[in-house]
Amino acid sequence: MRKGRTDSWPGHMPPSRSIASITWTRVGFYDRPHGVDFYNTWGITYDLFWIHVVDPTFEPDFIVDALGKSAQLTQHLISPQGVPIMGRSICYRTAVPVPLIAANFLDPGKFPTGRAVRGLDVVWRYFVAHNSLRDGALTQGYFEADPRWLELYSGAGSCHWGLRSLVLAFMHPAADEFWTATEQPLPVEVADYRLELSKLGWIVEGRRGSGEITLTIGKNLHDVASVETYSWFRKIQDRFSTVPHRPENYEIKYDSRHYSSAAPFPLSN
Numbered sequence: 001m002r003k004g005r006t007d008s009w010p011g012h013m014p015p016s017r018s019i020a021s022i023t024w025t026r027v028g029f030y031d032r033p034h035g036v037d038f039y040n041t042w043g044i045t046y047d048l049f050w051i052h053v054v055d056p057t058f059e060p061d062f063i064v065d066a067l068g069k070s071a072q073l074t075q076h077l078i079s080p081q082g083v084p085i086m087g088r089s090i091c092y093r094t095a096v097p098v099p100l101i102a103a104n105f106l107d108p109g110k111f112p113t114g115r116a117v118r119g120l121d122v123v124w125r126y127f128v129a130h131n132s133l134r135d136g137a138l139t140q141g142y143f144e145a146d147p148r149w150l151e152l153y154s155g156a157g158s159c160h161w162g163l164r165s166l167v168l169a170f171m172h173p174a175a176d177e178f179w180t181a182t183e184q185p186l187p188v189e190v191a192d193y194r195l196e197l198s199k200l201g202w203i204v205e206g207r208r209g210s211g212e213i214t215l216t217i218g219k220n221l222h223d224v225a226s227v228e229t230y231s232w233f234r235k236i237q238d239r240f241s242t243v244p245h246r247p248e249n250y251e252i253k254y255d256s257r258h259y260s261s262a263a264p265f266p267l268s269n
Contacts, residue, residue: 035254036200037087041077042095045070046164049102064106071103071111076195076204079188080122081211082261084204087253090142090149090266094132094162097123101168104178113177114184120165121183138162142266147230147246149266188213212262220257227252 045067052063074096077083083096097119104116127133130143138159139145151158172178187193188206195204203216228247237245252265259265 035087036202037254038083038085038092038096039087039089040070041074041098042089042092042161042164045074045099045102046095046168049098049105049168052106067099067103067106068110070099071116073195073197073204074099075115075119076187076193076206077213077215078119078123078186079206079211079213079261080126080186082126082213082264083123084213084215084259084261085142085264085266086215086217086256086259089151089154089158089161090253091138091140091154091159092161092164093142094124094127094138094166095164097165098168101165105168105171112184113181115186117178117181118183118186120169122186123165142264146266148227148249150244150246152244152246152248210262212260214261215259217257217259220255222256223258224252224256 048063048066051058052060052067078096078100083093085093097116100111100116100119103111104113127143132139132141132143134145140147140150140154140159142149169178188208188211190208192208193204193206195202197204201218203218205214205216206212228249230246234245234247256265
């Protein structure tokens with residue numbers, strides 16, 4: 001494994017190295033290894049949460065602060081009308097509200113239970129309504145199964161990372177107030193907003209009237225529309241090979257200037 005990647009992740013960090021030395025943007029998200037993306041919601045935040053649960057004495061100030069900031073940002077990326085998805089592993093989409101639930105679990109006083117429940121509820125309702133569940137499983141795509149968006153490292157059960165939001169929710173006992181809390185509206189349900197996140201190179205905008213959330217990536221100059229298909233040739237290769245030959249479609253995942261909840265890139269092509 002390349003050095004640049006091994007020393008960027010908690011799981012590969014030497015014991016003597018501070019977790020605060022991960023590539024940290026100060027607004028709750030990290031930028032390794034592919035750049036800033038939604039892995040911060042379903043991957044890094046989730047891992048930091050469990051590090052804290054397993055050993056609350058390990059870098060507690062940093063981890064609790066990081067989870068809180070991740071939740072503050074993520075709540076601005078969730079709408080009843082979807083999320084402005086970008087990046088890889090988008091079939092994990094139902095785990096986007098993980099930061100809200102994690103931050104609330106650690107400190108309900110700082111991140112309200114009703115907001116965490118609302119984020120969980122609207123994400124699952126949105127994707128269930130758009131056919132993301134089939135035969136008791138999450139589909140291998142964004143809505144329905146679509147091999148164009150399934151990563152080469154993904155296997156038959158990989159998309160069940162999307163259950164991580166439910167894993168954290170069901171840590172609350174049946175009688176816990178989490179299940180009876182009155183939902184509190186998400187930021188996009190309250191007012192328009194524009195967040196200029198220079199550390200990420202992002203501008204996040206929410207429009208209350210339509211429920212649309214847009215993400216603008218300043219370093220990207222143009223929108224990418226070109227998508228490589230899962231061709232018959234690739235299908236034949238997969239039929240007779242032990243390794244997948246699905247297209248990577250990296251450019252449209254990371255190099256577009258705009259991403260929108262109203263027109264998610266996997267559905268626009």
